[in-house]
Amino acid sequence: MTDITTCLGRPSIMWGRMPYPHSGENLGTGNRCGHDPLKPEFHLFNEPDWSASIPQVMRKLIEAVKGYYYSPLHILPSLGNLNGRRNKSGDPRKNRSEARAAEVLVMRAILYFTDYASLRVGTPKADGQFIARSCVELARVAGLLKDKKTPDEPDEPSERFWRAFRRLRKAGAFDVHLQYVEKPDGSKRARPAIKRLNENFLVALGAVSFEALKKFRTHCSNELKKLRRGYKEKFPRESDAEKARSGLRRAQGEDGVITFAVGTRRAKTVNYDDAKAEYASEIRDRHAELLRSNPDLSQPEVARRVMREFPAFDDWLRERQGG
Structure with a gap:
């Protein structure tokens, strides 16, 4: 130091x-x-290789996010005054500049990887599949990965990324639905969460109107339909065979027969708020248990012991989901 x-x-x-x-x-x-408030860390951002070819509406939104850093209470008061506090003058108190810089980095990464037809964060494929982008990928582009102790450690988002991500979610930027799959042995493995942007949040940036965003989304939807039609024309047997298989299984389901295709897994979603409530409940239960079994310990001592036992929420959630 x-x-x-x-x-x-x-x-x-x-x-x-x-x-x-x-x-x-x-x-x-x-x-x-x-952190220097006059020099936000925008240089950390890693522009994707294909950033030069993005549509004009996307470019306007991505650039408009930077404006939030300098005028948070005018552009996004739901985020800029997330602390809900006021100054002595009575004016709303804006969030710290260090926090705003991270929020800008994370939001720009999300906007680059959004499918504007559905507003989901990920990439739709010609064959109908959808690749949800993980927070590791977003953190890598945002320049907010955790420092590694050894080169062979896997990439992980930094705590600064997670703080910004949670603040954006609370401010209404997007909804999050966590996913996991159950493996044959009964354990669970996490999958990239489904993240869907809020249309109001995008328009609030001041770069596009509702009408312009609607036209852009319609354009994206039409382009995706065209891409999928092209796939079906190029691979008619594969497309028709998959459609026929789905039709057979759908008919089975109507008769109460449930079957699964080879290689598919049962995906389940878990609500983020429900997970946090369960996490807090476990901490309270452990706190009460320690108080009962250790009457000589003070409340602060019990609290410190509980927090040493419990991992951070995101680590706890990953452990619960088996990965």
């Missing part, structure tokens, strides 16, 4: 009884981690 006694004339920063792990060169701004 840099000792700022020599560079700023101030004592080293302490967080409680522990040294603060950052140099604190921006102490006057309230951003001790090194």
